[in-house]
Amino acid sequence: MINYIYLLIFVLPAIFTGIFTPYFIKLVRKKGITRPDAHKPGNPQVAYLGGVPLFLGATVGMLVAAVFFSEYWIELLVHYVTILIIFVIGLIDDLKVLKGEIKTILTVLAILPIGVGALLFRDKIVLGRPWVPIIGRLRLTIAYWLLLPFAIAGPANVVNMLDIFNGIMPSTTLLIFTALLVSSTIHGSETGIILALIWIGVLVGYIYYNMYPAQIFNGDSGSLMVGTAIGSIALLSHMEFIVLVALFPHLLNGMLILASFRGFREHREVKERPTTVLSDGRLKANLSPSAPTSLTRLILLVGGDMREYEIVLTYILIEFVASLLAVITGGFS
C-alpha cells in the first residue's frame, strides 16, 4: 500500500506540471512575457517565468503528501514556506529585476522557517550532525550554526548561477534529487524520500519544455526555488554533506564567477561574457583577459568550440559524476 502512495506523490505532480506548463507557455506568450535566447542565432523570444508551473506542481505534490503522510505535516509545511519565500523573491526579480547583492541577502532570509521550525518542534526538526562517509555523524557544533544561514542561500544561488543554457537547471537538479532519494532510502529518512519524490515528479513533468530548444525559461523564480528545495531537503534529512558533493559542479561555477566579479552581480549588469556565440551557433571561450571565468568557459577551453546541446550534455554527464559520488558518500555514511 505504502509503495502506491510513494508512486502517487511522484506521479501527480509530474502529470500536473506536464499538463499545466504548455498552457502556461501559451498564456505568457500571449501576455508578451518573453526573453531572448542569447545563445541562439537571431536571439528568438522564449516564454518566461517557468518558476510558476514548478511552484504549482510542487504545491500539488505537497498537498498529496500532506494527505497521505500527515505525520510529516510539520516538515512539509516548513519546506513549503521556505520554497514559497524564495519563489516570491524570484518572481519579484523576474518581473522587476533586483540588484545582485539584494537578491542574495534576501535568499538568506529563507532559513527562517527551518530555524523557527527547529525551535518550535524540537522532536520533529533536528538540525546539525550531518552524515559523512566513514565518520558517520559529523561533530560540527559552532561551525554548523555559523554556516547555517548559507545552507539555503548557497544552493539557491549556485543553482541559479548555472541556469544559463536550455535544460541545464532541470536536468542537473533532477540528478541531484535522485541522489537525495537514493541516499534517503539508504538511511531510511522518510522526509528525504517524500520531498525528493515530489521534486523528481515536478521536474520530470517540466523538463521537456525547458530542454534544447527551450519553450520556456525557468527564471529566477524557478532556479532559485529548486536550489532552495535542495538545501531545505539537505537540512531536514541530515544530507548536508551529500548535497555538498552533488552540488560540486554548481559550487565550482559559483566560486569562479564570484571571484571574477569580486561579488554578486545581476547577470544583466555583466558587460563582458565568459563565452561568445559564433555565426554558426557554436560557442567559444572568450579569450579576453578581462572576461569573467565560469565553468562553461573552462568546458570550452578544454573541449574547444561546442554547440549549446553539446555543452548541456557535458553538464549532465559532469553532474552524473557528482551525483554518483554523492550516492557513494551517502552509502558509506
Place this chain on the structure above:
Amino acid sequence: MKVLKVTLVIGGIITALWFSLIAVVIFVERIVLVFIGTSVLRSIAGLSLYFLWLALWFFTIKAFINFLLKSTRDSKALN
C-alpha cells in the same frame, strides 16, 4: 568525443575534489577533534583546515584555467 574529453577532465577534477574532501574530514574528525581540548580552538582549527582545502583547490583550478587560456591564445597567435 569533445563531450567525453571534457567530462573526463572535469569529472576527474570533481572526483579528486571529493577524495581530498573526505581525507580532510577524516583528518579533522579523527585527529583535530580528538587531540584539541577546547571547543572554540577545535572549531577554529577545523574551519581553518576546510578553508585551506577550499583555497588550495580554488587556486589550483584558477591556475589550470589560466594555463589553458595562455596555451589557447598562443596557438591562435601561431596560426
